[in-house]
Amino acid sequence: MKKLIFVLCGMLYAAVSYGQDIKETEVPSVVLNTFKQQYAKATAVEWKLKAGMYKVEFAIGKDDHELWLEKTGKVVKHKEEIKAEQLPKEVVAAISRDYKGYKIHDPKKTDNAGVVTYKVELKTATSEMDVTFDKTGKVISKKAEN
Secondary structure (H helix, E strand, C coil): CHHHHHHHHHHHHHHHHHCEEECHHHCCHHHHHHHHHHCCCCEEEEEEEECCEEEEEEEECCEEEEEEECCCCCEEEEEEECCHHHCCHHHHHHHHHHCCCCEEEEEEEEEECCEEEEEEEEECCCCEEEEEEECCCCEEEEEECC
């Protein structure tokens, strides 16, 4: 019985500490003002408090975005869906050269405190992988999908 209670408490803690959904009214005004000034056209806005950071998920048009802000309102990270045509030519060249036969799916751009990366799903009929590039086309990480 003690083990069961311990496991349940652990699961509850993990669920709560991973990130809590919060109402817009619970977001500090400086954070909310920064967001609204920069992304006035945002729709489907959802806020979370995660590890002391405010994470907001939203859409602009058909593109999804995620933004992480400090309690001071400083933007720390921005991840956004982009079109394949918006990838830097260096990234497109690296894909064409090193991943012949793969098609680009679901490209995303991430600006993490000024460091910009591009993550793409590369697919063929028999294989799929997630590859992250820097802006010069250098591979930062690669993960094969099962």
